[in-house]
Amino acid sequence: MSIQAPTIKHVIPVASGKGGVGKSTVSANLALALQRAGATVGLMDADVYGPSLPTILGISEGPQVTEARRIIPVAQHGLKVISMGFFMKPDEAVIWRGPMLHKTMEQFLGNVEWGELEYLLIDLPPGTGDVQLSLCQIIPITGAVIVSTPQDVALNVAQKAIAMFKKLNAPILGIIENMSVYVCPHCGKREDIFGSGGARKTAERLGIPFLGEVPLETVIRETSDAGTPVVLSQPDSPAAKAFIAVAERLAAQVNLRATQGETTPPVKVTF
Numbered sequence: 001m002s003i004q005a006p007t008i009k010h011v012i013p014v015a016s017g018k019g020g021v022g023k024s025t026v027s028a029n030l031a032l033a034l035q036r037a038g039a040t041v042g043l044m045d046a047d048v049y050g051p052s053l054p055t056i057l058g059i060s061e062g063p064q065v066t067e068a069r070r071i072i073p074v075a076q077h078g079l080k081v082i083s084m085g086f087f088m089k090p091d092e093a094v095i096w097r098g099p100m101l102h103k104t105m106e107q108f109l110g111n112v113e114w115g116e117l118e119y120l121l122i123d124l125p126p127g128t129g130d131v132q133l134s135l136c137q138i139i140p141i142t143g144a145v146i147v148s149t150p151q152d153v154a155l156n157v158a159q160k161a162i163a164m165f166k167k168l169n170a171p172i173l174g175i176i177e178n179m180s181v182y183v184c185p186h187c188g189k190r191e192d193i194f195g196s197g198g199a200r201k202t203a204e205r206l207g208i209p210f211l212g213e214v215p216l217e218t219v220i221r222e223t224s225d226a227g228t229p230v231v232l233s234q235p236d237s238p239a240a241k242a243f244i245a246v247a248e249r250l251a252a253q254v255n256l257r258a259t260q261g262e263t264t265p266p267v268k269v270t271f
Ligand SMILES: Nc1ncnc2c1ncn2[C@@H]1O[C@H](COP(=O)(O)OP(=O)(O)OP(=O)(O)O)[C@@H](O)[C@H]1O
Pocket: 016, 018, 019, 020, 021, 022, 023, 024, 025, 026, 047, 050, 052, 124, 125, 126, 178, 179, 180, 214, 215, 216, 217, 218, 220, 221, 222, 224, 225
């Protein structure tokens, strides 16, 4: 029996080459910023190796499963969320080959009651591996968002992620520079700890949109650790405003692609 599946308008994976550059932090805050603007947003934690969205969003209870074994995503802060973290103990590790990862991505997309969504943001593991490949094979992607810190080592690897999506015929919606300028909360001095402006230059050189800079700020880490990302808990702070500005540019890129006729059809996932 085939099950009538939800309609998802825009599928947007958040990717990076290097680990630890802020994909999960960016995914959560962008999802909340899009939702603040009135959109219905789902957030899928596809980082099966190190799922961190349950912590960042302060989720302690797993999803309900219906009699028909369909998974109801967890509703948190107005978002619909699914994560591998819901299905494993904290000290367990996922040691899977490609086919298992592929199956899990299929389940997360096809066996979850997402309902009608404007955006499904997908927090990816770092790099260019099986999860990224499976995702692009399973579902038409509106466009990927690439997160990078400003320094060359991160940007060089970010280019590999960009090259991968291009090879898989998935568009790139743009690149975000995270952990950009640091402003000392005590003296106001600005410091470019990881450099600054590198992602903008890379975007220009590669001919992809630059979606903006997010500063390196303690409040971003603290609010994520507390389960209430900064866009939710301190929406008027400079850090939250930076995320909101990035979300606006992201939505503009999605609309621009639509007006240029480069739409991906709404996705109906059935298995
Ligand atoms: N702009 C920022 N300012 C301060 N801290 C940040 C910022 N962005 C991310 N962090 C912190 O840096 C750490 C790594 O961020 P995060 O987990 O989002 O990265 P990631 O790219 O998802 O990592 P992984 O590759 O392991 O999935 C976290 O502790 C997070 O709170």
